[in-house]
Amino acid sequence: MPVDLSLYLVTDSTPAILKGRDLCTVVESALQGGVTVVQYRDKTNDTGVQVETARKLHQVTKKYNVPLLINDRVDVALAIGAEGVHLGQDDMSFIEAKKLLPENAIIGISTSSIEEARKATADGADYIGIGTMFATSTKTNTKSVIGTAGTQVILDAIKDSPIGTVSIGGINHSNVQRVLYQSQSPKKALDGVAIVSAIVAADDPKASAEHFVELIRNPPRFAQVSNPPRANEAEALLNEVPQIIRKMVEVHPLVHNMINFVVSNFVANVALSIGASPIMSPYGDEATDLCKFDGALLINMGTLTSESVSNYLKAITAYNDRGNPVVYDPVGAAATHIRRNAVTQLMAGGYFDLIKGNEGEIRQVWGSSAVQQRGVDSGPSTLDGNQKAMLARDLARRERNVVLLTGATDYLSDGERVIAVENGHPYLGQVTGTGCAIGTISGCFLAAHRSDRLLAVLSGILMYEIAAENAAAKEYVRGPGSFVPSFVDELYAIRTAAANGDDSWFAGRAKIHEVKLDNVKPTTSSSLGFPASPTSPIPVPRQFFSSTSTTRTFYTNPSILTYNLVTAAIMAVTTRASRIRKKPPNVTMQVTNIKPGNPALFICDIQDKFRNGIYEFPNLVSTTEKMLRAASTLQIPVFITTQNRAKLGNTVPELQQHLNGPHIRADVDKTLFSMITPEIEKLLPAPDSAPLDVIIVGIETHICVTQTTLDLLERGHRVYILVDGVSSINPEERGIALARLRDAGAVVTSSESVLFEILGDAAHESFRAVSGLVKETKETTKGALGVFSKI
Ligand SMILES: Cc1ncc(COP(=O)(O)OP(=O)(O)O)c(N)n1
Numbered sequence: 024m025p026v027d028l029s030l031y032l033v034t035d036s037t038p039a040i041l042k043g044r045d046l047c048t049v050v051e052s053a054l055q056g057g058v059t060v061v062q063y064r065d066k067t068n069d070t071g072v073q074v075e076t077a078r079k080l081h082q083v084t085k086k087y088n089v090p091l092l093i094n095d096r097v098d099v100a101l102a103i104g105a106e107g108v109h110l111g112q113d114d115m116s117f118i119e120a121k122k123l124l125p126e127n128a129i130i131g132i133s134t135s136s137i138e139e140a141r142k143a144t145a146d147g148a149d150y151i152g153i154g155t156m157f158a159t160s161t162k163t164n165t166k167s168v169i170g171t172a173g174t175q176v177i178l179d180a181i182k183d184s185p186i187g188t189v190s191i192g193g194i195n196h197s198n199v200q201r202v203l204y205q206s207q208s209p210k211k212a213l214d215g216v217a218i219v220s221a222i223v224a225a226d227d228p229k230a231s232a233e234h235f236v237e238l239i240r241n242p243p244r245f246a247q248v249s250n251p252p253r254a255n256e257a258e259a260l261l262n263e264v265p266q267i268i269r270k271m272v273e274v275h276p277l278v279h280n281m282i283n284f285v286v287s288n289f290v291a292n293v294a295l296s297i298g299a300s301p302i303m304s305p306y307g308d309e310a311t312d313l314c315k316f317d318g319a320l321l322i323n324m325g326t327l328t329s330e331s332v333s334n335y336l337k338a339i340t341a342y343n344d345r346g347n348p349v350v351y352d353p354v355g356a357a358a359t360h361i362r363r364n365a366v367t368q369l370m371a372g373g374y375f376d377l378i379k380g381n382e383g384e385i386r387q388v389w390g391s392s393a394v395q396q397r398g399v400d401s402g403p404s405t406l407d408g409n410q411k412a413m414l415a416r417d418l419a420r421r422e423r424n425v426v427l428l429t430g431a432t433d434y435l436s437d438g439e440r441v442i443a444v445e446n447g448h449p450y451l452g453q454v455t456g457t458g459c460a461i462g463t464i465s466g467c468f469l470a471a472h473r474s475d476r477l478l479a480v481l482s483g484i485l486m487y488e489i490a491a492e493n494a495a496a497k498e499y500v501r502g503p504g505s506f507v508p509s510f511v512d513e514l515y516a517i518r519t520a521a522a523n524g525d526d527s528w529f530a531g532r533a534k535i536h537e538v539k540l541d542n543v544k545p546t547t548s549s550s551l552g553f554p555a556s557p558t559s560p561i562p563v564p565r566q567f568f569s570s571t572s573t574t575r576t577f578y579t580n581p582s583i584l585t586y587n588l589v590t591a592a593i594m595a596v597t598t599r600a601s602r603i604r605k606k607p608p609n610v611t612m613q614v615t616n617i618k619p620g621n622p623a624l625f626i627c628d629i630q631d632k633f634r635n636g637i638y639e640f641p642n643l644v645s646t647t648e649k650m651l652r653a654a655s656t657l658q659i660p661v662f663i664t665t666q667n668r669a670k671l672g673n674t675v676p677e678l679q680q681h682l683n684g685p686h687i688r689a690d691v692d693k694t695l696f697s698m699i700t701p702e703i704e705k706l707l708p709a710p711d712s713a714p715l716d717v718i719i720v721g722i723e724t725h726i727c728v729t730q731t732t733l734d735l736l737e738r739g740h741r742v743y744i745l746v747d748g749v750s751s752i753n754p755e756e757r758g759i760a761l762a763r764l765r766d767a768g769a770v771v772t773s774s775e776s777v778l779f780e781i782l783g784d785a786a787h788e789s790f791r792a793v794s795g796l797v798k799e800t801k802e803t804t805k806g807a808l809g810v811f812s813k814i
């Protein structure tokens with residue numbers, strides 16, 4: 024039976040999402056807003072209640088002539104005569120369900136890999152749910168988060184089948200258009216999106232559904248069609264470059280730089296000299312106003328801090344919503360866990376018109392998706408020219424944007440055309456900021472000329488690199504020091520010439536050629552000498568620098584990156600050292616934002632046998648109880664351990680009543696001191712996924728809590744230790760352990776502080792419930808802080 028999958032509602036009966044409202048009322052409101060399919064998904068109620076609720080829902084969906092599908096339960100679907108079922112990989116098989124259900128029943132199957140999608144297609148499923156698109160707190164036990172890149176690969180693998188496709192996981196109003204746009208493979212697109220919380224938890228489900236319908240009907244404002252290569256593409260482009268430069272000078276675009284502090288001043292001067300208007304603002308909230316100037320945004324993560332990613336995401340959303348260009352320079356993308364995670368979060372969080380980086384950075388960006396097939400996902404440390412060209416092209420194709428891979432030769436591609444640029448001068452490689460400035464310059468040109476992004480970026484690179492050649496040729500330039508002022512002067516000279524309509528500076532200067540890849544077999548991991556691994560997460564190269572030959576110019580020079588990172592490292596060490604020396608009271612140097620999507624609560628060994636030995640045990644238990652109650656309200660995943668339960672007893676009875684529900688992910692007995700046992704490790708997000716914000720309470724601070732924290736930090740997760748929720752037999756151990764863990768990168772904070780950080784906003788749907796809990800427990804909180812805050 025053909026189904027309209029465009030706006031697929033999946034229900035949820037958990038209190039955090041339903042918020043005390045009647046499910047049928049919520050679903051009816053969503054149907055009025057334009058939902059086209061409803062899936063009844065109930066993980067909490069017993070069979071009897073499920074049958075009764077499904078029957079009521081069916082009355083509602085029939086009124087709107089919309090099919091009702093039942094999640095997991097073929098028996099419930101049969102009992103009420105629903106139009107079909109949705110089955111996961113661990114549920115009844117398609118073949119068995121087909122035997123039991125009526126001939127025309129709709130059967131959908133969850134898939135997260137090419138194999139699963141191909142099997143569901145071959146079996147004859149009506150549609151597949153592809154996911155998980157983005158990490159979501161609605162379902163945390165997902166197999167893998169595959170993003171738009173992974174979805175595109177799956178769509179491509181089943182391109183010849185008419186099977187319906189719908190994406191699920193973390194889809195909301197601000198990303199739905201991007202999901203549909205960037206997931207599209209050349210021959211198959213998604214038929215729709217499946218939504219839980221953005222509709223069911225919305226205050227007005229009808230308005231939410233209407234908004235989705237509107238967004239789904241229209242492409243995102245940043246959508247563009249890549250131009251197919253012309254007969255003599257390089258020459259055709261060159262003919263247009265001078266007029267594009269003139270246009271940029273006339274438009275005088277604003278370029279909003281979220282850039283590393285090492286190069287900020289130089290880059291601002293470069294932008295001024297070419298006739299643009301730079302603003303340096305790392306503050307994400309400011310972007311809502313700044314984007315109204317219709318300039319470009321540059322994200323350069325050279326000196327990343329704990330606050331950077333959330334600020335970048337706010338700014339990217341503002342610019343994406345307005346359709347204004349965003350440039351991403353993933354500086355040092357592969358260097359550390361933190362940077363690799365930042366790449367994953369940013370790639371999942373927004374659209375970039377241009378991604379610009381050296382070979383190592385671009386390879387890391389390529390490898391940031393969980394499911395891959397074509398292109399360079401692993402391989403030797405240095406790619407040859409064709410491989411680089413192909414990497415740039417394949418990433419641009421996948422992301423539907425423009426990619427600039429910098430190196431001895433720059434490769435620029437929009438997924439169709441690939442242009443190699445060989446201008447520039449070795450001095451560029453000797454001056455910090457010259458690589459970063461290319462991102463800013465590109466932003467200026469993208470803001471001024473939107474209809475052909477490749478041409479815009481090419482014009483910027485040529486202006487920049489020819490100015491460098493002119494500057495280096497001056498007889499008074501003796502090295503990088505005297506080169507810098509001369510370079511800024513030459514950029515200004517070209518800008519002045521362009522403003523006066525004088526293009527003579529450009530005649531015969533550009534060294535570019537088109538790279539034709541038609542006859543070269545598409546690069547795959549195996550063609551690079553590595554086994555193809557289309558379904559499992561691909562190991563991404565850890566190398567940081569492009570190791571291209573140094574015989575000619577580096578524009579994104581390894582030494583610049585080294586300098587930036589070394590500087591950042593020195594700054595970090597200096598900051599930390601001075602903090603240890605001065606230790607200002609009540610000042611936390613490390614500022615970290617907990618994202619409501621990622622918190623997890625770890626309860627470490629709060630067992631009966633410790634009751635009499637542990638310092639201030641009752642206060643520890645009261646903090647833990649408060650956190651468990653909040654976790655239930657906010658549906659935060661909870662992981663519990665006990666140490667040698669047979670000998671030391673179970674988790675204390677006071678907490679037992681809070682240890683039920685779908686958010687309780689593990690309750691593991693262990694002998695290891697760390698909570699990161701093999702069982703718990705398996706439940707943690709994959710290394711390439713967004714890290715957890717782990718909140719730890721329990722005992723003993725200096726043993727199990729310490730080892731758990733260090734293990735989590737090592738795996739790239741963020742850790743928040745609640746000062747009012749951890750204790751040891753000897754109280755003095757607490758202070759020593761907490762100081763050590765703070766230095767290791769954990770955040771030492773309090774229960775109340777962390778709860779309000781999770782909420783973030785008094786408008787949060789659970790604000791009233793959580794603030795009510797905080798009020799109710801204010802005396803015990805005071806008691807716990809009274810004894811525990813002196814560390
Ligand atoms: C449309 C759609 N796609 C995927 C899912 C996930 O199903 P499953 O993997 O079985 O997980 P649960 O829903 O059972 O938690 C879905 N429900 N709907």
Ligand SMILES: Cc1ncsc1CCOP(=O)(O)O
Binds near residue numbers: 154191193194218
């Ligand atoms: C059921 C399911 N399967 C994969 S993610 C998911 C939940 C999606 O929920 P939301 O739309 O609230 O992110």
